[in-house]
Amino acid sequence: MTSWIRFRFADGHTRFGTLSAESVTEYAGEMFGESTSTGNVHGVDELTLLSPCVPTKVVALWNNFYALSEKLGKAPPTHPLFLIKPPTSVIGQREPIRRPPAYGGKIAYEGELAIVIGKRCSNVSVEAATDYIFGYTCINDVTAAELLNEDVNFAQWCRSKGFDTFSCIGPAIRRDFDWRAARVVTTLDGVERQNYPLADMIFSPAEQVSLISQDMTLEPGDVIACGTSIGVGSIKDGATVDISIDGIGVLSNTLALES
């Protein structure tokens, strides 16, 4: 039942530790390496949650749920279809999503399960893949929807999803998580918009890690966003998106009102 978080104190220092109910136990060392409890326990309200990991890349899947595949009328893929989101797109719990200054169009939410890699891996088998998964968290794979097909010759996946603050990750990384029994629930200002079972995934987490590790070396802290299912919609400025996965927690981010 261990959940790992990264956080910042009021003095600006960044730390990591485990979260249980409303208390945080601080650890020293490395989250993905050797770590030991410092014995310091804090209240959650004494600190600011950060993205629980600092990925060198976010590998974001498209068309990885049968329900969405059927709705789109697109055949299920034979290999994970993905784009890469840069580290600069990552924010954590309650950090504001920011509208790009030059973009006035629709901004879409996509509630998703995120896999967090724990150990460097390359060309691992499906059987071995689980050993390289540190745990799971929530991701809101935000998209500047009107840019995606702005150019008829080139789908702009990396641009439309790569803006700063467009990968909301958190609140915590749950280690012993059974994705087969869980659902992703997305609410927009409290109204449910997505509610889909993770059992509907086309490529399981272990298959994703195995297949993507054949495409590139995955590093500790790297994130694979497992793709979304039906119910994607747009976020009005000032609206709040909550992504909830039982056993992981609720990731909450607001699209900032333009200043």
Next chain:
Amino acid sequence: MTSWIRFRFADGHTRFGTLSAESVTEYAGEMFGESTSTGNVHGVDELTLLSPCVPTKVVALWNNFYALSEKLGKAPPTHPLFLIKPPTSVIGQREPIRRPPAYGGKIAYEGELAIVIGKRCSNVSVEAATDYIFGYTCINDVTAAELLNEDVNFAQWCRSKGFDTFSCIGPAIRRDFDWRAARVVTTLDGVERQNYPLADMIFSPAEQVSLISQDMTLEPGDVIACGTSIGVGSIKDGATVDISIDGIGVLSNTLALES
């Protein structure tokens, strides 16, 4: 006339410095920050060149030359069209390009100019953009060509170009480089395959930095691959690709024979 390199000694230590003719002057500090000469001078043959920078992302442009745009019959874009290549794809001078174990298809070279960012930038104007460019180097934007359109619903730009060793960068970063007068020459086992003028670029380096900095924050060491022009072709296992830009140098990488 200053060119910066990163290199490794036989003892495994990584350093950086300036390159002139056949000698290297070692520096201490940070290449993109404060640095001072250590006074140590080495012969180039005493050390192993590394990629001259360690990007957090490689932003790689498609369709950024008028000649290629015309050949493809695609209109010139109104904003840079790009994909993102991960840090794990980066190698340096003379490091082998490696065929992905699960891929037996064509592997293509693309000789390109690379912009190296020197200072963090976001939403900078075209006029200001030059201040954020540290310098220029060569890049071979390698592609597993048969994967790109393997799925009819999703062009796999990040996958086909994101494999480990598929971003060859180097040999050195030239600071005071006049791209307007230079050409990119690519040879395959010594036979010229590409020879195109950088003046044919659709978006100039300053325009690229300005426009892409509106899409994401660019970090010191990040690389923008300016796109290639006509003459792209495939590399046979064991063949060597040299990318030469006058004033920068010759980047040479061989596609390793399968072991």
